Amino acid sequence: MNQESKVALVTGAASGLGEAIAQRLAADGMVVVVADIDMANAGRVAKALTASSISLKLDVTQEQDWVEAIAAIEQQFGRLDVLVNNAGITTMGTVEDLTLEAFKHEFSIDVDGTFLGCKHGIGLMKKNGGAIINMSSAAGIKASSLLCAYNAAKGAVTMLTKSVALHCAEQKNGIRCNSVHPGAIHTAIIDKTLAQSDDPEALMETFVASHPVGHLGKPSDIASIVSYLASNESGFATGAQFVVDGGMTL
Numbered sequence: 001m002n003q004e005s006k007v008a009l010v011t012g013a014a015s016g017l018g019e020a021i022a023q024r025l026a027a028d029g030m031v032v033v034v035a036d037i038d039m040a041n042a043g044r045v046a047k048a049l050t051a052s053s054i055s056l057k058l059d060v061t062q063e064q065d066w067v068e069a070i071a072a073i074e075q076q077f078g079r080l081d082v083l084v085n086n087a088g089i090t091t092m093g094t095v096e097d098l099t100l101e102a103f104k105h106e107f108s109i110d111v112d113g114t115f116l117g118c119k120h121g122i123g124l125m126k127k128n129g130g131a132i133i134n135m136s137s138a139a140g141i142k143a144s145s146l147l148c149a150y151n152a153a154k155g156a157v158t159m160l161t162k163s164v165a166l167h168c169a170e171q172k173n174g175i176r177c178n179s180v181h182p183g184a185i186h187t188a189i190i191d192k193t194l195a196q197s198d199d200p201e202a203l204m205e206t207f208v209a210s211h212p213v214g215h216l217g218k219p220s221d222i223a224s225i226v227s228y229l230a231s232n233e234s235g236f237a238t239g240a241q242f243v244v245d246g247g248m249t250l
């Protein structure tokens with residue numbers, strides 16, 4: 001089907017990568033549902049997209065929010081073609097520093113949120129088939145002592161993606177599911193991570209040095225791979241890891 005007739009739901013779309021992805025999918029001609037807990041910015045983002053794009057309150061950790069969001073999309077648009085499970089946080093800390101509460105909080109957004117998105121999104125998507133894109137990270141492949149919870153959560157997102165991809169292939173429901181693994185991209189999540197550090201300048205230098213290309217990525221670098229995965233051009237790709245990290249994991 002044409003990109004023009006597709007409906008896409010992007011979580012965490014009020015800022016950063018989600019905002020850039022929402023803008024790119026709208027530029028590709030899709031109707032975009034801008035979902036977030038930050039409704040002021042979600043409204044701002046949706047307003048700047050195509051006329052039929054909307055914002056929607058969706059806390060990805062809450063199953064009832066997912067049930068209501070999918071029902072609202074079905075009622076308004078009758079279909080869901082693309083689901084980008086992008087909402088996420090980064091919790092800094094080693095295995096000895098982290099509290100169980102902080103570890104579970106990281107998992108509730110990055111892992112529970114992605115699981116719930118796939119679980120409830122598939123029900124509507126399987127009417128027409130479609131593409132699920134889960135935001136993992138280079139940190140879902142390469143570990144750091146300081147990113148214990150984040151490494152574990154993004155590793156879980158990577159394997160969850162493969163299991164969902166296999167399920168959909170077995171069901172022959174026409175849904176593909178892939179993960180995207182960005183290196184450091186300069187967004188609010190990086191600023192929040194720097195703010196948790198005792199020496200933000202040194203941490204920034206470490207971020208840059210860990211990318212062989214010598215710089216961080218831009219949100220548009222990630223939006224373009226999501227655009228490809230959302231399109232029919234990537235029709236034979238499923239369960240795969242798309243690494244866009246300036247060489248960080250080499």
Ligand SMILES: NC(=O)c1ccc[n+]([C@@H]2O[C@H](COP(=O)([O-])OP(=O)(O)OC[C@H]3O[C@@H](n4cnc5c(N)ncnc54)[C@H](O)[C@@H]3O)[C@@H](O)[C@H]2O)c1
Pocket residue numbers: 011012013014015016017018035036037038058059060061086087088089090109135136137138181182183184185186187188189190
């Ligand atoms: N920026 C990077 O360097 C980088 C690198 C690798 C992976 N990622 C991943 O990309 C995704 C987006 O990161 P970003 O850099 O744009 O971060 P960001 O902090 O700029 O944006 C995250 C968005 O998620 C929203 N959000 C937080 N909790 C939520 C919840 N419970 N329900 C719904 N929305 C919620 C926030 O309100 C915010 O709008 C995350 O999954 C992140 O782990 C980012």
